[in-house]
Amino acid sequence: MGKILKKSKYNFDYIDLGGGMGISYSSINKKLNYQKYNLAINKFLKNHKTKIIFEPGRSIIGNAGVLITKVIYIKETRSKDFIILDAAMNDLMRPALYGAEHKIIPALKNKKKVNKIYEFVGPICESTDKFLTQKKFQKLEEKDLVIICDVGAYGMSLSSNYNVRPKPIEILIKKSKVEVIKKRQKLADLI
Ligand SMILES: Cc1ncc(COP(=O)(O)O)c(C=O)c1O
The missing domain is CATH 2.40.37.10 (Lyase, Ornithine Decarboxylase; Chain A, domain 1)
Known part of the structure; x- marks a missing residue:
């Protein structure tokens, strides 16, 4: 990205790194090394005056x-x-x-x-x-x-x-507290 920015000769206010960090869905999936990611970003920020934006999706709630x-x-x-x-x-x-x-x-x-x-x-x-x-x-x-x-x-x-097909019930479990956050749909709800 540094190379592209140098070529463009433009000072971007922010750079959006998007999502895609993901989670490990199985033992063969490689996990993103956040320490390395962090180091690479910090190194980049030392040479570029810009803000970094992230759009993490699955990495926040995928395994929840x-x-x-x-x-x-x-x-x-x-x-x-x-x-x-x-x-x-x-x-x-x-x-x-x-x-x-x-x-x-x-x-x-x-x-x-x-x-x-x-x-x-x-x-x-x-x-x-x-x-x-x-x-x-x-x-x-x-x-x-x-x-x-x-x-x-x-x-x-x-x-x-x-x-x-009516959607299932959705239950939130927080420590020992169990809460229904979405009721099970009934067939009548769809008609
Ligand atoms: C624009 C945009 N940003 C970020 C994400 C999150 O991606 P991920 O879940 O791979 O982190 C998505 C997912 O659909 C997206 O559409």
Whole structure:
């Protein structure tokens, strides 16, 4: 950026570094090294009289939310089992929209490992209504709850009533205080 500014010969009042810091959605995602980022910015500011603006999105709230969903049906096939959840792409659009991968964990742990591929999908008949394919997972049964992680950013805000699906309840947990911040929608609310 320093090189570009030198070429432009213009004194910018501010420079907007935008967002994109993100969060680590899985163990293979590399985390941004904020210490290095900070050092690079401070070094830049020593040579440039300008203000820096940030637009962090996911890094503030991405890991503050989870989507708890129930297994409504397990469809077994030879190559994999489809774990059909009661959450769908209308509730969490990121995987369908741009292939985002959100870790899925069981709500209650058991020690029964399965040697099958689980494909976590929603109940909407759209080929994009899927969340994740997981190789090693504990054995799941219908009615089990699973947790889709890190949906605090672009989760509820990207959700919709597609397929006439009412939106879920939203609960805020602060220390031991639990508060309903959005009521579960009813079908009548959509009509
Ligand atoms: C203009 C603008 N700035 C910042 C952000 C935040 O991006 P991120 O969540 O990657 O930090 C967005 C996300 O949509 C955006 O549209």
